[in-house]
Amino acid sequence: MSSTQSREDIGATRRRTVLERLECPVDENATYENDRWTNRDLIPIPPDRRTYKVWSYFVYWCISGSNISAYTTGSSLLAYGLNAQQAMACVIIGALIVGMLSVACGWMGEIHHIGFTVASRFSWGARGGYFPVVLRAFSGVFYFGIQAYWGGQACSVALGALIPGFAHMKNTIPLSAHIATNDLIGVLIWYLLYIPLILIPPERLQRPFAVSAVALTSTLLGLTIWSVHTNGGGGPLFHTQNTAASTSWSMIFGITSILGSWGAGTLGQSDWTRYAERRYAPTLSQMVAAPLTITLTALLGVVVTSASSSILGELYWSPIALLGAILDYYHFSSGARAAVFFAGVALAFSQLCINVVLNSVSIGMDISGLWPRFINIRRGAYILAVLGIASNPWQILTSATTFLTAISGLGIFLSPMTGILLADYLVVRKKTLVIGDLYVGDARSIYWYSHGVHWRAVLAWALGTWPTLPGFIMILQDPTNESTWGKMFKIAFFVGLSISFVAFIIICKISPPPCLGEGLNYLVRATHSLSSLY
Numbered sequence: 001m002s003s004t005q006s007r008e009d010i011g012a013t014r015r016r017t018v019l020e021r022l023e024c025p026v027d028e029n030a031t032y033e034n035d036r037w038t039n040r041d042l043i044p045i046p047p048d049r050r051t052y053k054v055w056s057y058f059v060y061w062c063i064s065g066s067n068i069s070a071y072t073t074g075s076s077l078l079a080y081g082l083n084a085q086q087a088m089a090c091v092i093i094g095a096l097i098v099g100m101l102s103v104a105c106g107w108m109g110e111i112h113h114i115g116f117t118v119a120s121r122f123s124w125g126a127r128g129g130y131f132p133v134v135l136r137a138f139s140g141v142f143y144f145g146i147q148a149y150w151g152g153q154a155c156s157v158a159l160g161a162l163i164p165g166f167a168h169m170k171n172t173i174p175l176s177a178h179i180a181t182n183d184l185i186g187v188l189i190w191y192l193l194y195i196p197l198i199l200i201p202p203e204r205l206q207r208p209f210a211v212s213a214v215a216l217t218s219t220l221l222g223l224t225i226w227s228v229h230t231n232g233g234g235g236p237l238f239h240t241q242n243t244a245a246s247t248s249w250s251m252i253f254g255i256t257s258i259l260g261s262w263g264a265g266t267l268g269q270s271d272w273t274r275y276a277e278r279r280y281a282p283t284l285s286q287m288v289a290a291p292l293t294i295t296l297t298a299l300l301g302v303v304v305t306s307a308s309s310s311i312l313g314e315l316y317w318s319p320i321a322l323l324g325a326i327l328d329y330y331h332f333s334s335g336a337r338a339a340v341f342f343a344g345v346a347l348a349f350s351q352l353c354i355n356v357v358l359n360s361v362s363i364g365m366d367i368s369g370l371w372p373r374f375i376n377i378r379r380g381a382y383i384l385a386v387l388g389i390a391s392n393p394w395q396i397l398t399s400a401t402t403f404l405t406a407i408s409g410l411g412i413f414l415s416p417m418t419g420i421l422l423a424d425y426l427v428v429r430k431k432t433l434v435i436g437d438l439y440v441g442d443a444r445s446i447y448w449y450s451h452g453v454h455w456r457a458v459l460a461w462a463l464g465t466w467p468t469l470p471g472f473i474m475i476l477q478d479p480t481n482e483s484t485w486g487k488m489f490k491i492a493f494f495v496g497l498s499i500s501f502v503a504f505i506i507i508c509k510i511s512p513p514p515c516l517g518e519g520l521n522y523l524v525r526a527t528h529s530l531s532s533l534y
Contacts, residue, residue, distance in 0.1 A: 024368075024376040037126070037439045039372040041365055044113040044435060045274045051203045052275040057285035059206060060272060060357065062213035064265060065095070065293030067354045068150050068319060068347065071220070073261065074298030075237075075305040075317045077254045081244030084237050084302050090251050091298040094258030095291035101259075101266040102286040105418065108425055108433075109270030110279055116268040116362065116421075117369040118438050123424045126441045127452030132417050133366045136267065137384075139410045140363035144355055144384055145393035148194070149179075151351030152187025153320045158344030159186065161327060161337040179394040190348060191385065197352055198381045202361050203275050212353040215346035220300050222343065223319065227307035235306030237315075245482070253490040258294070260411035260493060267418050268362040320347060359384060411493040412472050416464030419500030420457050428508045434519035446515040456507045464500030468492040 024039045032038050052060075077087035108119050116136070120129035160167025160182065169182045179187075197208065228234060244250040273282045301319075308322060309315045312329055316322035323340045330336035360381040367380030375383070425431060437445040441452070449455070471489025474481045488495060 022374055024372070024374060024379075034373045037372060037441050039368065039376055041368055041377045042115075042118055042372055043439075045203075049201075049203045050113070050275055050277050052206070052272070052281060053277050054281050054284060056206050056209075057272075057276075057282040058289045059209045059213050061285055061289035061293050062217070063209050063350070063353045063357045064262075065290055066213070066216060066220070066297040067147075067350055069147070069261060069354070070294050070297040071301035071319055072317050073258060073294075074302045075315075077257075078237065078240075078302075080250045080253065081242060082247070082250055082254065083240050083242045084306070086242065086247065086251055087254065087302065088295070088299060090254030091258060092291070092295050094255040095294035095298075097255075097259060098262045098266060098294065099287050099290035101418065102269045102290055103283055104422055104426065105266050106269035106273035106282055106286060107431065109273030110276050110282060111431060112433055112435060113274040114435070114438065115271040115274055115365055117271075117365045119270055119421065119425070121438050122429070122433060122447045123420055123454065124457045125449040125452045125454040126445060126447055128449070128454050128457065130370065131458075133369050135413055135417070137363050137366040139414065140359050140366070141384065141387045142391050142393065142396065142410075144359040144363065144388035145391040146396060147351050147355045147359065148190060148385070148388050149183075149187060149393040149397065150318075150320065151190040151194075151348050151355070153183050153318075154186070154344050154347035154351060155189045155193075156182045156186030157320055157323045157327075158341050158348060159189075160324065161341035161344060164327075164332045164337075167324065167327060167332075177394070178397075183394075187389070190351070191389070193348070194352055194355070194385065195382075197356060198360060198378055202272075202377070205356065209353055209357075212346075212349050216350040219319075219343045219346040220297065220304075222339070223304045223308075223322070224300050227304045227311065231307040231310045233307065234303055235308070235310045237302060237306035237309070245480075249482075249487055249490055256411065256490055256493045259415075262294075263411045263414045263418065263493060265358050265362075267414055267421065271362040271365060272357075320344075323347075356381075359388075412465060412468045412489075412496060415493045415496035416461045416500035419464055419497040419502075420460050420504050422497075423460075423501045423504040424457070424508075427505050428513065429516065432517060432519050434515070437519075446518065449513070454513070456504060456511065456513065460500045460504035460507060463503045464496040464498075467499065468495055 023034050024041075026032070026034060027040055030040075032040075032043050074084075074087050074091050077090055078084065082090070108114060117129075117133055120132045123129075124132055157167075166182055169180075171180045171182075173179060173181055173184065200208065269282075269286070276282055301317075304319070304322070305315055305317055308325075312322075312325050314325070316325055323343055327336055327340050361377055363384050364377040364380030367383050368375045368377055434446055437447050440448075442448060447454070468489050471481075471483070471485035471487070472492070474483060474486050475489050
């Protein structure tokens with residue numbers, strides 16, 4: 001062997017060694033291998049990692065349903081001319097639908113212990129499944145960025161309570177950037193706190209979630225007691241008149257915006273229900289805790305916003321901005337600083353947990369599904385964090401109108417996916433799956449379809465998306481657009497879900513997918529060993 005060949009062989013060996021070290025960790029005595037379709041975070045969750053009980057999912061919804069986004073939802077709806085009662089009606093209706101969708105979309109996680117990333121393969125095909133995964137990951141980048149920005153603002157307020165000079169720090173960033181220097185510092189601090197939280201495996205996050213739920217609940221109750229007691233009542237918003245040009249359409253838009261805000265979460269409920277210790281453990285919490293937490297948080301948001309406006313002389317829809325105003329109102333007194341500090345810490349920790357619940361785990365798994373051999377949930381979460389800050393979320397949140405329109409618009413693309421998922425799993429396949437075939441990327445799998453793409457899902461998604469797309473474009477250009485297309489957009493979630501749901505069933509009735517009825521159904525407990533994947 002020549003010296004040149006020897007050096008080439010050594011170089012090749014070193015490259016293989018480096019690649020092996022970069023691969024995702026594998027469990028000891030694992031019966032799976034990292035490849036294009038499989039890693040530890042994508043396999044069906046084994047029994048020893050199913051740690052979530054009924055109370056765990058209640059705490060989950062205390063995070064998912066009780067947060068800054070829910071707090072601002074009810075009061076933000078008032079910007080569309082609705083009165084407080086009508087805004088709360090929108091929240092209640094939307095929250096109830098969120099609860100029902102969460103139960104339905106979470107069944108495959110309870111039964112088969114797989115998440116959305118893998119589930120997409122049986123509806124869209126092994127290759128086609130990349131499309132919904134990438135689309136959800138794309139929307140998740142903006143959700144993550146928004147939540148991270150709010151978390152950074154909460155850190156900034158907490159620091160301002162400790163160091164008054166920080167609260168009034170001179171801004172050295174151009175106003176066109178829509179972010180102040182102290183808020184940017186807060187975002188960087190929030191990111192430093194985010195990194196260690198991601199090191200905790202999803203199945204062990206119950207305790208941090210419980211601490212966050214208690215802290216945020218105490219903060220919201222504290223703000224409510226202070227504002228109502230100090231003002232001597234609920235404030236002026238409960239006595240305002242409806243100013244909407246069309247109350248019915250404004251309410252429909254309000255309901256749709258709520259569904260759009262939690263749409264990605266309901267679509268990926270199986271990402272968390274797959275950790276259920278037993279069947280039906282998530283059901284009660286999803287049906288009760290989801291609407292309860294969303295509604296109560298939004299109600300408290302309206303009460304605090306209304307009552308505090310009479311005290312401070314201005315409407316503060318964001319609890320973070322409200323905390324800053326409280327500091328100024330009490331001239332940075334020691335009592336106000338202490339209260340605002342603890343409230344700011346609670347809000348910052350809440351934003352850490354909500355980003356883990358709705359984005360880091362689910363979107364991290366989506367990113368993992370793109371390259372399972374080298375990316376797991378943890379690495380995907382770090383990639384998401386980088387993309388989230390690069391999305392410039394402070395530009396998105398320049399007004400309530402822009403915020404609600406952008407969030408609602410995401411439902412245009414996600415709601416048809418929800419319809420396809422529910423139609424395929426519940427109606428077409430009747431909860432029956434060949435689990436092993438979800439991890440085979442060739443014609444041996446019944447989910448390979450045509451070159452790895454399921455054309456039926458593609459067609460149903462297109463049919464559910466196109467009716468609302470023109471209205472979305474018009475609304476972005478002119479939020480007051482009342483054309484037929486504009487009104488269609490206001491019910492985008494219902495239109496997209498229902499059309500794709502019905503269309504997929506009809507298409508599959510005319511042209512049934514191959515091998516229907518094969519595999520594990522809902523009467524068979526998914527206690528099979530991981531070796532059944534191969």
